[in-house]
Amino acid sequence: MIKLYGNPYSRANRVRWALEESGAAYEEETVALGAGGTRSARFLEINPNGHVPVIDDGGLVLFESVPISLYVAKKYSPTELHVQSEPDEGRLLQWSVWAITELEKHIETASLHVTWLPPAARSADKAASGQVRVARCLTILARALEPTGYLVAERFTVADLIVTEVITNLVHTGVPLDQFPAVQRCVRKNLSRPAARKAFAEDIIRPFLA
Missing domain, CATH: 1.20.1050.10 (Glutathione S-transferase Yfyf (Class Pi); Chain A, domain 2)
Structure with a gap:
């Protein structure tokens, strides 16, 4: 199962949408924006940039919302959300x-x-x-x-x-x-x-x- 670190008021929305469209199984951990959340020591170990979204797909950790969305589409919905040619x-x-x-x-x-x-x-x-x-x-x-x-x-x-x-x-x-x-x-x-x-x-x- 994919782990999404996100927040409802962030660019994680595009990743969450891609996951929903693809039908991939995922769970989300909501991370507060700023100190205590995206800037906490724990989260900076996950994404040193201090931003959401991040996904962990079986040990593959990716940050940046557009590459994540493209990755999800190509891997989990290659004929519908992604393209063939x-x-x-x-x-x-x-x-x-x-x-x-x-x-x-x-x-x-x-x-x-x-x-x-x-x-x-x-x-x-x-x-x-x-x-x-x-x-x-x-x-x-x-x-x-x-x-x-x-x-x-x-x-x-x-x-x-x-x-x-x-x-x-x-x-x-x-x-x-x-x-x-x-x-x-x-x-x-x-x-x-x-x-x-x-x-x-x-x-x-x-x-x-x-």
């Missing part, structure tokens, strides 16, 4: 990496300066710049989704899962998803999947299912 795998890797190097990066910047930082520490210029970049990413994503509603292989894959999980953080940016109807439709469809409903805390996905 090399061109499709290339596209799957492309969108999975894009989700964190482009979309998530700009969502984080906008979220910090719109929501998370104390008002005195926020920068209106950084908030606006982050919002513009998020909108640009969503425009790119909408163009990719319009033909089939999926990113790879004309069906739901781990690439759709990773991108959708990143978008669940959009609510903190001040960028309205309804400006991108192709993306909004796909996010609603993906988060309505039974595995997604099991993987997320209800308050995280509720805004996208209304």
Whole structure:
């Protein structure tokens, strides 16, 4: 059985979702964020970076949510959550990496300066710049989704899962998803999947299912 070290309000959500989709047997230990949890001496022995998620799959310990999600998909759901052809795998890797190097990066910047930082520490210029970049990413994503509603292989894959999980953080940016109807439709469809409903805390996905 896979051991997942996670937290309901962290990137462990994408790993938990991948595990639920794959049907792999797993158990989760919820780890508090910060001192006493992810920064405790015990947890730093598991992941010296001090972050969740981490999995232990029969002694193979992996950290970083996107590689874990790709690993779970390929090992435990190779014909459904993963893909078969090399061109499709290339596209799957492309969108999975894009989700964190482009979309998530700009969502984080906008979220910090719109929501998370104390008002005195926020920068209106950084908030606006982050919002513009998020909108640009969503425009790119909408163009990719319009033909089939999926990113790879004309069906739901781990690439759709990773991108959708990143978008669940959009609510903190001040960028309205309804400006991108192709993306909004796909996010609603993906988060309505039974595995997604099991993987997320209800308050995280509720805004996208209304």
